[in-house]
Amino acid sequence: MVTCKxxxxxxxxxxxxxxxxxxxxxxxxxxxxxxxxxxxxxxxxRPHPNPDEYPATLTGHSTGKWDGDTLVxxxxxxxxxxxxxxxxxxxxxLGHSNKMRIVQRIRxxxxxxxxxxxxxxxxxxxxxxxEYTLTxxxxxxxxxxxxxxxxxxxxxxxAKTGQEITEIPARRNQPKPK
Numbered sequence: 001m002v003t004c005k006x007x008x009x010x011x012x013x014x015x016x017x018x019x020x021x022x023x024x025x026x027x028x029x030x031x032x033x034x035x036x037x038x039x040x041x042x043x044x045x046r047p048h049p050n051p052d053e054y055p056a057t058l059t060g061h062s063t064g065k066w067d068g069d070t071l072v073x074x075x076x077x078x079x080x081x082x083x084x085x086x087x088x089x090x091x092x093x094l095g096h097s098n099k100m101r102i103v104q105r106i107r108x109x110x111x112x113x114x115x116x117x118x119x120x121x122x123x124x125x126x127x128x129x130x131e132y133t134l135t136x137x138x139x140x141x142x143x144x145x146x147x148x149x150x151x152x153x154x155x156x157x158x159a160k161t162g163q164e165i166t167e168i169p170a171r172r173n174q175p176k177p178k
Contacts, residue, residue: 006037008058008082009075010102010118013039014134020144021114028064028071034147041073051077056098058082067105075102084120084130097124112138 007015017033023043030039041064048061060078064071078100100122109115114136121129 004035006035006058008037009039009060009062009078010120010132011083012037012059013116017147018139018142018144019136031144033144036147041071048074048076051098056080060102064106070105070107073102073104073106075104076100078102095125096120096122099124109135112140114138 006012012032013019013030015032015034019033020031022029022031026042026044028041028043030041031037032039037059039059039062041062043064045065046063048063054061054077056077056079058079060075060082062073062075064073066072078096078098080096080098080100082096084096100120102118102120104116104118106114106116116134116136117131118134119129119131120126
């Protein structure tokens, strides 16, 4: 079963679908084919907005500055229902707090390889910072295609509670495990 809720950061950058990165003087837009989610990294020197005045989002608020050939990106103000990595959502309140902060160092290793070294900090949810390294390979000539998750959307709300249904129900007419 597929749900169409976007992953948010940092899981957005680890998805199995194609990514497209577009840059101008003001920002970088990192677009992921599924579910059509865009992460914006502002390069114009702006500060992060006050979280009391700016609602948290799935991709948070990201600012970047160049340190030689490496872009250093700080992301804050993330919704607490975003995924760290992997698939599936916890209904037991596991995950991260609104204090999560992600710092990533992004650089080209060579003409065909981009590397991200990330560090996730959250004093309320993590015992220690979590670090990861991702390497991307350029596929010259490839194009992003339209992925319409909504065509297979089974996400819904429970009519009684109004809560989002995140568990996959058992198939009908399937024998119960012994």
